[in-house]
Each structure stands twice: as C-alpha cells, then as structure tokens.
Amino acid sequence: MQRPGAPGVWMEIAIDRGGAEVRASARGSRGEQVAPHPLGPELGVEQLGSFSAAAREAAARGRPLGAQVEMARALHRAVLRDGIDDLRARLGEAAGGPLLVRLMIHDAGLQEAPWEALAAPGEAMRFWGTSPDLLPVRGVMTAEPWQPREVRGAVRVLAIAPFGGAALARLKEALADAIGAGEVEWLAPIEGPAARLPWMFDRLRCEPIPHVLHVLGHGGVQDGVPVLRLADADGDERWLPVELLGQQLAAGFRSFLRLVVLEACEGARPSAFASAAELLARAGADAAVAHLWPVQADVARAFSAQLYRALAGAGLGKGDVARAVNEGRRAILAEFEGSAEAFSPVVYLRGPDGVLFDFKGRKVAPPMTPAAVSDAARAIDPGLARVASRPFSLLLGDRWKAERAALDGFRDKLRTELAKGPEPMPPGLPMSALAQRYALRRGADKLGAEFQRAFRVGAEAPPVIQALARALGPGVHATLLRSPLLEIALAEQQPERTIHVIQPDEESTLVLRRASGGDWEALEAPPASVDLERDIVLLRLYRGYTPEQIFTRPLLTEDDYLLGFRELESALPRDLADEILSTLNSRPALIAGMSLTTWHHRMLLHRLFGRRPVPRGSLALIEPDDAERELWERGVSLPGRAGVGVVAASGEDVVDWLGALVEAGRDSR
Numbered sequence: 001m002q003r004p005g006a007p008g009v010w011m012e013i014a015i016d017r018g019g020a021e022v023r024a025s026a027r028g029s030r031g032e033q034v035a036p037h038p039l040g041p042e043l044g045v046e047q048l049g050s051f052s053a054a055a056r057e058a059a060a061r062g063r064p065l066g067a068q069v070e071m072a073r074a075l076h077r078a079v080l081r082d083g084i085d086d087l088r089a090r091l092g093e094a095a096g097g098p099l100l101v102r103l104m105i106h107d108a109g110l111q112e113a114p115w116e117a118l119a120a121p122g123e124a125m126r127f128w129g130t131s132p133d134l135l136p137v138r139g140v141m142t143a144e145p146w147q148p149r150e151v152r153g154a155v156r157v158l159a160i161a162p163f164g165g166a167a168l169a170r171l172k173e174a175l176a177d178a179i180g181a182g183e184v185e186w187l188a189p190i191e192g193p194a195a196r197l198p199w200m201f202d203r204l205r206c207e208p209i210p211h212v213l214h215v216l217g218h219g220g221v222q223d224g225v226p227v228l229r230l231a232d233a234d235g236d237e238r239w240l241p242v243e244l245l246g247q248q249l250a251a252g253f254r255s256f257l258r259l260v261v262l263e264a265c266e267g268a269r270p271s272a273f274a275s276a277a278e279l280l281a282r283a284g285a286d287a288a289v290a291h292l293w294p295v296q297a298d299v300a301r302a303f304s305a306q307l308y309r310a311l312a313g314a315g316l317g318k319g320d321v322a323r324a325v326n327e328g329r330r331a332i333l334a335e336f337e338g339s340a341e342a343f344s345p346v347v348y349l350r351g352p353d354g355v356l357f358d359f360k361g362r363k364v365a366p367p368m369t370p371a372a373v374s375d376a377a378r379a380i381d382p383g384l385a386r387v388a389s390r391p392f393s394l395l396l397g398d399r400w401k402a403e404r405a406a407l408d409g410f411r412d413k414l415r416t417e418l419a420k421g422p423e424p425m426p427p428g429l430p431m432s433a434l435a436q437r438y439a440l441r442r443g444a445d446k447l448g449a450e451f452q453r454a455f456r457v458g459a460e461a462p463p464v465i466q467a468l469a470r471a472l473g474p475g476v477h478a479t480l481l482r483s484p485l486l487e488i489a490l491a492e493q494q495p496e497r498t499i500h501v502i503q504p505d506e507e508s509t510l511v512l513r514r515a516s517g518g519d520w521e522a523l524e525a526p527p528a529s530v531d532l533e534r535d536i537v538l539l540r541l542y543r544g545y546t547p548e549q550i551f552t553r554p555l556l557t558e559d560d561y562l563l564g565f566r567e568l569e570s571a572l573p574r575d576l577a578d579e580i581l582s583t584l585n586s587r588p589a590l591i592a593g594m595s596l597t598t599w600h601h602r603m604l605l606h607r608l609f610g611r612r613p614v615p616r617g618s619l620a621l622i623e624p625d626d627a628e629r630e631l632w633e634r635g636v637s638l639p640g641r642a643g644v645g646v647v648a649a650s651g652e653d654v655v656d657w658l659g660a661l662v663e664a665g666r667d668s669r
Contacts, residue, residue, distance in 0.1 A: 008029055009029050009091055010095075010352050010353070011029070011101050012027050012028075012104055013026045013102070014027075016036075020044045021044055022038065024079045026088075030091075034084050039075070042074075045109060045110075047071075049112075051075075051114075052113045054068045054071075059339065059340040060293070062339045062341065062610075063339060073119050073120070073121045075115075075118050076128075079118065092133060098133055098323065099133065100353065101134050101135065101136045101137070102137055102139035103138050104141075114343040127342075129342065135323060136322075137347050137354065138347065142282050149357055149358065150360070151211065152361060152363065153182075153362065155311070156187055157211070158190070160215045162195035163192070163216075165531055167297075167582075174302075174305040183313060184308055187208060187210055193231055195230050197230065205248075211256055211258055212258070212259045212261065213249070214260075214261040215261065217263075222239060245280070246282070246284070247283065249284075250284055259286065259287050259288070259321060259356055260277070262276055263300055277347075281349065285350065287350065290346060292343070294344075298336075299332055299336060299339065303329075306327050306328040306331035308324075309327075310327035311356075317360065319359060320353075329342040329345060335616075336612070381649065383619050387619045388657075389661060390588070391587050392473075393476050393589050396481060397480045397593030398480045399598070406454055410431075414438050430599075435557045435558075438450070439557050447556060448553055451482075451556065461486070461488060466489045466493060468592070468658065469486060471658045471662055474532055474536055475587060478538070479538060482543065484540075484546060484547040487501055487540075495517055496517065499514045500512070501514075501538050502537060502572070503539075503543055503552065504566040504567075504568065505543065505552065505566065510546065511525070520546075526571075526576060528573050530576065532583055541565070561599075561603060585615060588617035589614055590618070591614075591619065591620045593621075605638060605639055611639065611640060613639055613641075619644060619646070620644050632646045
C-alpha cells in the first residue's frame with residue numbers, strides 16, 4: 001500500500017555553477033525561498049566530474065559505488081546545509097508522505113552527475129533515489145499544461161524497437177505478469193522496417209494511442225543534437241532528432257500519452273541543448289524516463305518489470321512515476337548486489353506531481369485468450385511448466401544417460417591404454433584428467449582418433465532430445481554434446497525455422513545456417529546480427545561433429561577447457577555477441593544434463609554469466625537418482641552464488657510433459 005502525500009507539496013532544489021564553483025538554492029511549494037550557497041571548494045565542477053566518471057565505471061562493472069559513497073554523503077551534506085535541510089524537513093512533515101524533490105539543473109556537465117545517488121550519512125544504503133521519504137526527479141521548464149490522465153482499464157504500452165529481436169522480447173517478458181493480469185495492454189509494437197520514416201509517424205498518428213511509449217534501441221548526440229536511431233535503410237544508418245519526435249507526438253501528449261521511456265544506451269546523456277528525455281518532457285510529455293549510462297540487459301529487464309508494476313498495478317489508486325522509478329532503483333540494488341546501475345535511471349518531470357494516471361473507478365481483467373494449457377499439461381511439474389511456457393534458453397550438457405554408454409566406453413578405453421604405461425593410474429580420475437594424460441603421452445591426434453571410434457556418426461537423437469527440440473523457441477540455446485543430436489533434431493522437428501549453429505574454435509568461428517526447408521550451409525563469416533524473435537542460435541561450445549557430420553577437434557582435456565574455450569566477445573561481431581549474451585542473461589535457463597561436480601561445467605556457467613546470477617526463474621533438470629539437488633538449490637558454485645529450482649524426472653516424464661506443453665501451445669494459437 002503506497003503512502004499518500006499531501007497534494008501540491010513539493011520542494012525544488014536548483015543546482016548551478018559559477019566558473020568552477022557549484023551552488024545550491026531551494027524553494028518550496030508554499031513560497032519558501034533559500035538563498036544560494038556554494039557547495040565548497042572540495043565539491044566543485046572537477047570533483048563532480050570525477051564522481052560521475054567513477055559511478056559510471058562502477059555501473060559498467062556491475063559493482064556498488066564503494067568508496068564513492070563518501071562523496072555521495074559529502075554532496076548530501078553540502079547541498080542540504082544553510083537552511084535547505086530545514087525546509088526539506090518542514091515540507092516533508094506537511095506532505096505527510098514522500099516529498100517530491102525537483103532538481104532544476106540546466107548545465108549539461110552538472111546533469112551528467114548521478115544526483116539520485118546522494119546518500120544520507122550514517123546509513124549504508126539511504127540514497128535519495130531509493131529513499132522512502134524523498135522522490136527525486138529532474139524538473140523541466142515548460143509552459144505546457146499538466147494534469148493526470150484518467151485510466152479506467154489497462155495502461156496501454158507501445159514499444160518502438162527498430163532492431164526488434166532480443167530487446168523487444170525482454171521487455172515483453174518483463175511485462176508478462178502485468179499483461180496477464182490486465183494491468184497493461186501490450187499494443188502491437190513498431191519494430192524492424194516499420195520503425196522508419198514515414199511509416200513510424202503514420203502509426204503514431206493512429207489509434208489506439210498509448211499511455212506509455214517505450215523506445216528500445218540506440219541514442220546519441222550528433223552536432224550537439226540528441227538523436228535516436230531508426231531502422232537502417234539500404235544499409236545506411238538513419239537517425240531521428242528527438243525534437244522532431246517530440247513534435248510528432250505533441251498531439252498524443254495532449255490526449256492520452258503521458259510517459260516516454262527511453263531504453264537507449266545514450267538516451268539520457270545530456271547534449272549542448274538538453275538530453276533526449278528532457279526534450280520530450282519539454283514537448284509536453286508529463287514525464288520521460290531514461291538512463292544516464294548503459295546497463296546490462298538483465299538490469300534493464302528488472303527495472304522495467306518493477307517500473308510498470310509500481311506504475312500500473314491493479315491495487316493502486318494512482319500511477320506515480322516518481323515513486324515507480326524509486327521502486328525500480330530499489331529493485332536493482334536488491335537483485336544485483338547493490339550495483340551502481342541503480343542510479344542510471346532518471347526521470348524528467350514536467351509537473352509539480354509524479355502522478356500520471358488517475359485510477360479512480362478502474363477495473364482490470366485478464367485479457368480474453370484461449371486456454372493456454374491442456375489437461376495433460378496441467379499435470380506436469382509446475383516449475384518446468386513456468387519455464388517452458390515462456391521464452392527460455394536451453395543449456396544442454398553432456399551427462400545424459402543416453403550419452404553415458406559412449407562416454408563410459410571412451411573412458412574405459414583411455415584408462416586401459418594409459419594402464420599400459422610406466423606410471424600407475426590413480427583411481428577415480430575424471431574424464432578431463434584421463435584425456436589430458438592420454439594427449440600428453442600419445443598426442444592430440446590419437447586422442448581425436450579414439451574419440452571418433454567411440455562416438456560414431458549418424459546416431460539417432462534419443463526421445464528426450466527430440467522432445468526438447470520440439471519445445472525450443474526462437475532465441476539462444478547451447479549444447480555441450482559433441483555429437484550434433486540437438487541440431488539434427490531441431491532441423492527435423494522445426495523444418496520451417498532458420499537455425500544458426502555457432503561453434504567458436506581456437507582461432508576462428510564456424511557458423512552453419514539452415515534456412516527454412518533448406519540444407520546446412522557454412523557461412524564465410526558470422527552475421528552482424530540475427531533476428532532472435534524468429535530464428536534459433538545454437539552455440540556448440542564443446543565442438544565435435546558438426547550437423548554435416550564433419551569432425552572437428554572437441555574439448556576433452558583439462559588444457560582444452562582452460563585454454564581452448566574462446567569467449568563469444570572475441571569470436572563474434574560485437575553487436576551479435578552482445579545480443580546473444582543479453583538474451584542468455586535475461587531469459588530463464590533450462591539446465592539439463594549438467595553436473596555441479598564437473599569442474600568444466602561450473603567454469604562454463606561462470607563464463608556465460610560472469611558474476612551475475614543465472615537468470616531468475618531458471619531450472620535445473622536432473623534425473624531421479626541424481627544426488628545434486630541440494631547443490632543446485634543452494635547455488636554455492638553457481639554464478640552469483642544464487643541457487644536455481646530443481647526438477648528431478650525421468651527422460652520419459654520429460655518427453656510426456658514437453659509434448660503436452662507443445663500441443664497446448666498449438667491449441668492456444
């Protein structure tokens with residue numbers, strides 16, 4: 001339950017500069033005035049620039065502010081002294097709830113500072129931008145009128161995604177619960193070629209008019225003018241001045257549209273005139289939310305989910321964007337170990353109140369859709385149903401019973417051959433250690449020959465892999481199998497789907513593509529990007545036989561796993577690598593056939609996810625006799641030390657469950 005504040009009570013703090021000196025002054029909603037005072041020589045323009053750079057660097061690394069918290073506390077004390085804190089206390093008492101604090105900052109350099117990160121002394125995480133008592137916003141000077149919009153049903157959201165793909169899918173996933181509850185109506189997005197002129201402007205003139213416009217893509221500054229990138233045309237980049245977008249939207253602002261969200265890497269970076277967000281607020285939007293710095297995909301998703309939950313939830317009487325942004329920042333701090341990315345989101349507000357929507361008399365109901373799950377599917381494990389009923393990423397390991405016979409035969413062969421040597425063989429050596437010893441004594445070529453004898457080409461995929469292949473949707477998946485069982489099953493089960501197989505080798509990257517209904521073809525180079533809303537990317541991370549049954553040297557030895565694994569960032573074009581990693585970090589993972597007691601499996605997970613936890617909602621699928629349930633649930637060796645859910649089931653059960661879900665999905669379309 002949100003705590004209401006008295007309407008019309010607010011505080012305004014002006015931050016300006018005179019040469020290298022930074023000054024603060026204030027006024028209140030009841031006519032109070034506090035004269036300007038300098039922040040002090042130790043808190044001048046140069047020091048603020050260093051603070052901004054350090055905070056941005058911490059955010060880029062996903063780390064807390066660290067030592068910069070002391071600077072944030074010093075700024076808090078300096079800004080609020082000389083009567084401003086007294087005024088804040090009086091207005092806070094009059095508000096009877098969180099006090100809206102409008103930061104009026106006109107200097108472009110000062111706008112780059114994360115003022116929302118100012119922190120109260122003596123408390124570990126009492127930042128302005130996450131405070132339950134303060135609602136900091138960036139004020140905009142405009143003569144345009146302001147009033148909240150009465151909303152009787154769902155809040156309509158229109159996404160503009162010039163490059164479609166993963167970013168658009170992530171946003172829809174973030175809003176899935178709100179859409180399902182009827183709190184948000186997801187309008188058909190403007191994506192791909194439709195995000196070009198004049199088609200985009202044509203759509204913006206048409207009904208239904210959204211309440212929220214969410215722009216996904218790239219922003220920047222050209223010749224001092226904020227611009228947003230549209231869909232490319234004829235191979236050339238197309239950029240739109242934000243001021244023109246604001247003019248086009250002006251009619252919508254006066255009727256329904258209240259909020260613009262810029263999820264763009266440079267969307268809130270100030271230019272010589274104003275940031276893109278400030279320009280849109282000047283044009284008449286009640287509020288514009290953007291980011292000071294780029295943030296990771298999973299952070300953006302978490303922020304969006306909390307923003308819309310706090311802005312459009314069914315239990316709210318009003319939709320307050322200032323409160324919602326504070327809630328979003330708190331979610332980032334809580335979910336990402338205090339990461340400074342929490343201070344990247346900023347909100348520009350045109351009016352004296354953060355309330356954008358009046359929900360008095362509102363009624364929401366889930367959208368009318370066919371039943372999504374059949375009676376057979378309802379019987380499946382609920383954890384697997386949650387993962388498989390939404391976009392997810394499959395991480396398929398090499399520890400399936402179906403693969404065990406070949407692995408055991410390969411292991412026995414290596415042990416027998418090594419036992420003929422002069423040194424005794426220690427019992428219980430893992431496969432990687434056996435392969436390492438064999439390669440050192442007999443050579444890598446002979447190890448490869450033994451592998452080819454153990455893993456014959458042409459083997460049929462077991463039923464559980466065929467079932468997984470039927471259930472996989474567009475996006476990014478990974479296989480550690482050294483036989484192309486999943487690739488071939490995908491081609492058989494989804495012949496209409498375009499499949500990209502990417503296998504990073506030590507010095508090059510093998511890319512195979514199978515277009516709808518076609519044959520496998522080797523590409524000369526990785527594509528610049530892939531449409532992850534329609535196509536499947538399958539990462540072959542342990543190499544081995546390709547879908548064309550061509551042998552490539554697999555990862556087998558300890559040295560292979562340590563030295564032969566090539567990071568995606570160096571193996572692929574930057575945009576494609578970012579898109580793949582962003583998708584992996586934002587969608588729940590279905591982890592099957594992997595073991596936390598296998599060291600190279602743990603290493604692989606850390607290489608894919610880094611220091612961040614495996615995405616929320618991920619699930620480990622283990623066999624009934626597997627003793628690792630507690631290891632997965634505790635997550636001690638997982639990235640971020642966060643556990644995942646576990647389903648223990650036989651291959652036969654998994655086949656039945658996935659089959660029921662696939663059929664249910666077909667019935668609901």
